[in-house]
Amino acid sequence: MAPTVEFLGGAGTVTGSKFLVESDGGKLLVDCGLYQGLKALRLRNWERLPVDPASIDWVVLTHGHIDHTGYLPRLVKDGFKGQIYATRATADLLKILLPDSGHLQEEEAAYHNKRGTSKHRPARPLYTAEEGVEAAGLVKGIAYRERLDLAPGLGVTFKRAGHILGSATVTVEIGTGGDRRRVVFSGDLGRYGAPMLPDPMPIEDADYVVVESTYGDRRHDPDPIPQQLERVIAGAIARGGAIIVPAFAIGRTQELMYHLSGLEKAGRLPRLPAYVDSPMAIEATEIYCAHPEDFEGDMRTMTMTRNCPLHCGEFRLARSPDESRAINEVKGPVLIISASGMVTGGRVLHHLRQRLPDPRTTVLLVGYQAIGTRGRSLQEGAKAVRIFGGEVPVRAHVETVHGLSAHADADGLLRWLGTAARRPARAFVVHGDAGPAEALAGKIRGALGWEAIVPAYRDRVTID
Numbered sequence: 095m096a097p098t099v100e101f102l103g104g105a106g107t108v109t110g111s112k113f114l115v116e117s118d119g120g121k122l123l124v125d126c127g128l129y130q131g132l133k134a135l136r137l138r139n140w141e142r143l144p145v146d147p148a149s150i151d152w153v154v155l156t157h158g159h160i161d162h163t164g165y166l167p168r169l170v171k172d173g174f175k176g177q178i179y180a181t182r183a184t185a186d187l188l189k190i191l192l193p194d195s196g197h198l199q200e201e202e203a204a205y206h207n208k209r210g211t212s213k214h215r216p217a218r219p220l221y222t223a224e225e226g227v228e229a230a231g232l233v234k235g236i237a238y239r240e241r242l243d244l245a246p247g248l249g250v251t252f253k254r255a256g257h258i259l260g261s262a263t264v265t266v267e268i269g270t271g272g273d274r275r276r277v278v279f280s281g282d283l284g285r286y287g288a289p290m291l292p293d294p295m296p297i298e299d300a301d302y303v304v305v306e307s308t309y310g311d312r313r314h315d316p317d318p319i320p321q322q323l324e325r326v327i328a329g330a331i332a333r334g335g336a337i338i339v340p341a342f343a344i345g346r347t348q349e350l351m352y353h354l355s356g357l358e359k360a361g362r363l364p365r366l367p368a369y370v371d372s373p374m375a376i377e378a379t380e381i382y383c384a385h386p387e388d389f390e391g392d393m394r395t396m397t398m399t400r401n402c403p404l405h406c407g408e409f410r411l412a413r414s415p416d417e418s419r420a421i422n423e424v425k426g427p428v429l430i431i432s433a434s435g436m437v438t439g440g441r442v443l444h445h446l447r448q449r450l451p452d453p454r455t456t457v458l459l460v461g462y463q464a465i466g467t468r469g470r471s472l473q474e475g476a477k478a479v480r481i482f483g484g485e486v487p488v489r490a491h492v493e494t495v496h497g498l499s500a501h502a503d504a505d506g507l508l509r510w511l512g513t514a515a516r517r518p519a520r521a522f523v524v525h526g527d528a529g530p531a532e533a534l535a536g537k538i539r540g541a542l543g544w545e546a547i548v549p550a551y552r553d554r555v556t557i558d
């Protein structure tokens with residue numbers, strides 16, 4: 095049979111990434127993401143997967159983020175018995191990410207049971223923290239550029255994607271000799287010239303490219319990030335209030351720590367009391383420092399000598415709930431970095447409930463805010479948001495620092511596509527809302543002269 099790719103998620107939206115590659119070799123699922131954001135999408139997490147999990151032979155994960163991995167424990171629970179591969183750092187990160195995701199699922203179920211707000215009684219979690227631990231334990235770590243042979247005529251290779259620690263593009267090679275086809279999945283692609291992680295590796299040879307488009311219609315703020323941060327933080331200090339940064343525990347938090355340490359060392363900002371209030375962010379930072387293979391230059395040398403710049407900053411790490419609550423008592427300018435990045439959960443909710451009504455507070459958004467999230471409402475100037483079932487008035491300043499995103503902008507995506515050794519038969523534009531995805535497809539046609547389409551959920555294409 096001719097190989098096919100079916101788009102089971104991340105099609106027309108930025109979450110739920112799942113791409114099923116079927117060939118004579120077997121069934122390979124590239125990414126196994128959870129749907130997040132809009133309820134209509136989240137409900138898909140509860141529908142039966144269009145493919146029987148027991149029939150899937152392998153799962154390959156591009157990186158640790160839950161929108162690419164968070165369905166894995168459910169897949170295992172529903173009968174998946176195959177092998178799971180990721181880069182070494184991703185395998186380590188999943189040991190904290192998947193249990194945490196299970197924990198959030200359990201919390202949500204408990205919340206619904208307490209309030210009777212689910213039509214299911216009792217409401218059950220999609221999977222538990224324990225099932226998250228179990229799934230993470232099945233992931234095998236593979237080195238970058240090391241070809242992994244899954245079956246005769248079926249191999250995959252990870253290459254650095256520069257998005258977060260461990261992130262990779264995945265080249266799937268199907269068939270042999272003249273029938274060989276290469277499908278390259280971008281996963282999430284990082285920025286070129288980012289301070290910590292090296293640039294994405296080139297595509298090289300590809301017959302088809304499946305490319306993300308989170309920022310397919312945008313160009314990141316050309317203002318250097320340290321300057322933007324300096325401006326926002328100086329303003330917040332002048333008001334004398336707290337600066338709350340909802341940040342993804344993995345990636346954004348470490349990059350922020352890196353920049354803030356740099357600004358303090360350069361004397362651009364006074365030394366503020368600064369807290370990382372997220373046990374996961376603290377653990378993730380340790381994992382960053384344990385994977386020199388993900389870095390180049392200074393970061394590589396420093397991580398290899400256990401002298402990582404992330405540890406030089408004067409960050410106080412709040413591991414326990416008591417340490418977290420103690421931050422409530424801190425008055426005056428204080429920096430609080432806490433998950434989750436789109437304000438959908440986590441300890442940041444407690445800080446926001448306490449400090450959003452205070453006009454001296456600054457909320458600093460540093461990443462993409464998906465439609466339907468509290469982060470997006472704040473970004474769009476909502477006068478109140480619901481937190482723990484109550485209305486919380488928003489009198490705080492809400493600022494966005496652009497370009498700190500771990501995603502390439504349209505120019506970056508085109509630059510990466512331009513590293514293909516020859517023109518692929520087609521590009522499939524995924525992992526974007528409709529506007530950005532169509533915009534990027536248009537740019538690919540215009541700037542590169544390639545055929546580009548935006549597949550819909552459950553579209554299936556032949557790789558010929």
Ligand SMILES: [Zn+2]
Pocket residue numbers: 157159257282
């Ligand atoms: Zn990601």
